[in-house]
Every structure is written in structure tokens, then in C-alpha cells.
Amino acid sequence: MNDEEVRPRQRFLALDTATAVMAAALMEGGKVTGEVNVRGERNHSVHVITELEGLLSDAGVSGRDITGLAVGVGPGSYTGVRIAVTAAKTLAWAWKVPVAGVSTLHALAWGGWAQGRSKLADKQATLQDGVNQWIIPVLDARRGQVYTGLFAANGEEAPVRLEPDGIRLMTSWVEELAQRLANTDESTRPEVLWFVGETELHAQAAAGLTKVLVQAVPYELEGCWVGRLGAERLLNGEQDELHTLVPNYTQLAEAEANLLRQR
Structure with missing residues (x-):
């Protein structure tokens, strides 16, 4: 026993x-x-x-x-x-x-990322193991603001927090993410950014990120x-x-x- x-x-x-x-x-x-x-x-x-x-x-x-x-x-x-x-x-x-x-937001990040991965698998477009990925949960807070945070994917385990939860202007947040990407060492720089949650209203701002694959996953x-x-x-x-x-x-x-x- x-x-x-x-x-x-x-x-x-x-x-x-x-x-x-x-x-x-x-x-x-x-x-x-x-x-x-x-x-x-x-x-x-x-x-x-x-x-x-x-x-x-x-x-x-x-x-x-x-x-x-x-x-x-x-x-x-x-x-x-x-x-x-x-x-x-x-x-x-x-x-x-x-x-x-x-x-x-931590739960939203985990669930949204899991759903996004599942949809990619359905399309036979799975990401290679070991690819660094960041997850950005988004809940609309009106007036161009979002409740959001930043997490790193962690295999089957809960995502690892990189930034605290907070309310941010979406446009400023995207600029901050772009700067963080530029300052991140190449060995740990993510190849994929997942925006998950209430993404529809803020998709245009997220599209401003370049040189990285951006995946937007509407998720409840x-x-x-x-x-x-x-x-x-x-x-x-x-x-x-x-x-x-x-x-x-x-x-x-x-x-x-x-x-x-x-x-």
C-alpha cells in the first residue's frame, strides 16, 4: 500500500x-x-x-x-x-x-495557453519542444486599459511569472514588451508570444510586435x-x-x- x-x-x-x-x-x-x-x-x-x-x-x-x-x-x-x-x-x-x-490572470494564462496549443495541434502546426514562449493574459479594463501580466510557459506545469499582475494601457504595455524582447538574451528570448483572454479589442495593438510569432487566443x-x-x-x-x-x-x-x- x-x-x-x-x-x-x-x-x-x-x-x-x-x-x-x-x-x-x-x-x-x-x-x-x-x-x-x-x-x-x-x-x-x-x-x-x-x-x-x-x-x-x-x-x-x-x-x-x-x-x-x-x-x-x-x-x-x-x-x-x-x-x-x-x-x-x-x-x-x-x-x-x-x-x-x-x-x-495566472489561471487565465495557463488555460489560454493550453487551449492555444491544442488548436495548433489540431492544425498539425505544433511548436517544437524547447521553444521559449511568453504568455500575456488580457482582460479588458476599458478606456484602452487591460488587466494583464507576463508569464513564461513551463511545459505541463503552471506558467512561471515574469511580471506582476496590474492594470496597464495596452499600447504602453506592447511597447514595454517590445523593449523587454530587445533586451532579452538571445538564448532565452521567446519565439512565440501568446495573448490570451479578451483579445479581440486589443488585437491591433498586439500586432505591433514584430520579429516574433504572435498568437492571439480568445479564451474564457x-x-x-x-x-x-x-x-x-x-x-x-x-x-x-x-x-x-x-x-x-x-x-x-x-x-x-x-x-x-x-x-
């Missing part, structure tokens, strides 16, 4: 509502055993609990079986991020289990990637303090900014 057979089951519930999709997953260790992705145009509060209950019920488990929670902390929709974080903290407190926050977040990131943290014994875990807004909400201007 090996360690996996005698170790108590580690079941994690993962949730993210920072985008137009309420993405949730049920994990057993690092394996996805259930998933639900519901498009709600960022009005997730009306169905989040119902969908989580259905996810657990379909798997034949209850809250008593959950040993940890993972939650996407953004950045993304201000209201959306709060819904998931509040729900996860409430459930963690009620079930007396640890909670771990993960980056919505899936719960499995939030689950895999969260399970990795929880299995490593990492967790966040329940009462101080907060969303990553990256900037003031518009209402708060307007109030400050009035003052």
Missing part, C-alpha cells in the same frame, strides 16, 4: 468570479474531479451558491468532505472579485478549512485551471489568513475615484 492509498483524501473546492464566467472546480489532490463554468455577464451573485451546491452534489460529496478552498482574487471585475472572495471566506470559516488565493476562464493553481498551494501547505485575504483590485474602483475627485 503506497502513501497515496493511506493518506486522507484531500478535496478542494475552487472558485473564481472575476471575469464574465463563474468558474469553479472540485479537486481531489491535484486532479480535477468536477467542474462548472457559467457565463453570467459578471452577475454571479444570483447563482454562485446554487452552482457550488450542484457541483458538490454531482460528485456525491458535501461541505464536510472539503479540506480546503481556493479562490481567484483577481484582478478583474470589482464586483465579481468580491463575490468569489466573500463566498470562499464564508465557506472556509463555516467548514473550518484553509483558504488559498490565486491570481485570476475555466475552473480547472483555478483548481490546479489552488490545489498546488494547498498541497504545499500554503494558505492565506482568512480575515486579511482581500481581492487584488490593482486600482481604485470608479466610484471611489469619483468620490476622491469630488473631495
Whole structure:
């Protein structure tokens, strides 16, 4: 009998509502055993609990079986991020289990890159092993801005972060990426840049990058990637303090900014 057979089951519930999709997953260790992705145009509060209950019920488990929670902390929709974080903290407190926050953009980068690779494989246009690749997740933040970050592909493992999550003007961000490419040593310079997520509005700006293959992948977040990131943290014994875990807004909400201007 090996360690996996005698170790108590580690079941994690993962949730993210920072985008137009309420993405949730049920994990057993690092394996996805259930998933639900519901498009709600960022009005997730009306169905989040119902969908989580259905996810657990379909798997034949209850809250008593959950040993940890993972939650996407953004950045993304201000209201959306709060819904998931509040729900996860409430459930963690009620079930007396640890909670771990993960980056919505990290999960978006991983899932979008996986989908893009899959589409290339379908076209028999797979990239050679060992090709350096950067992944740029993009969520529209209006007024030419995007929530974004920068990651390096890491085989089958989670992408490696190169730049922190933040809100940036897309045109300035592309210029920054071009400068970074120019300053990167040839041995580690990527041959492919993957823009993934809400790419349609910003495709023209991304096309300004030359001397590198640019792949744009429209992609909506899936719960499995939030689950895999969260399970990795929880299995490593990492967790966040329940009462101080907060969303990553990256900037003031518009209402708060307007109030400050009035003052």
C-alpha cells in the first residue's frame, strides 16, 4: 500500500468570479474531479451558491468532505472579485478549512495557453519542444486599459511569472514588451508570444510586435485551471489568513475615484 492509498483524501473546492464566467472546480489532490463554468455577464451573485451546491452534489460529496478552498482574487471585475472572495471566506470559516488565493490572470494564462496549443495541434502546426514562449493574459479594463501580466510557459506545469499582475494601457504595455524582447538574451528570448483572454479589442495593438510569432487566443476562464493553481498551494501547505485575504483590485474602483475627485 503506497502513501497515496493511506493518506486522507484531500478535496478542494475552487472558485473564481472575476471575469464574465463563474468558474469553479472540485479537486481531489491535484486532479480535477468536477467542474462548472457559467457565463453570467459578471452577475454571479444570483447563482454562485446554487452552482457550488450542484457541483458538490454531482460528485456525491458535501461541505464536510472539503479540506480546503481556493479562490481567484483577481484582478478583474470589482464586483465579481468580491463575490468569489466573500463566498470562499464564508465557506472556509463555516467548514473550518484553509483558504488559498490565486491570481485570476495566472489561471487565465495557463488555460489560454493550453487551449492555444491544442488548436495548433489540431492544425498539425505544433511548436517544437524547447521553444521559449511568453504568455500575456488580457482582460479588458476599458478606456484602452487591460488587466494583464507576463508569464513564461513551463511545459505541463503552471506558467512561471515574469511580471506582476496590474492594470496597464495596452499600447504602453506592447511597447514595454517590445523593449523587454530587445533586451532579452538571445538564448532565452521567446519565439512565440501568446495573448490570451479578451483579445479581440486589443488585437491591433498586439500586432505591433514584430520579429516574433504572435498568437492571439480568445479564451474564457475555466475552473480547472483555478483548481490546479489552488490545489498546488494547498498541497504545499500554503494558505492565506482568512480575515486579511482581500481581492487584488490593482486600482481604485470608479466610484471611489469619483468620490476622491469630488473631495
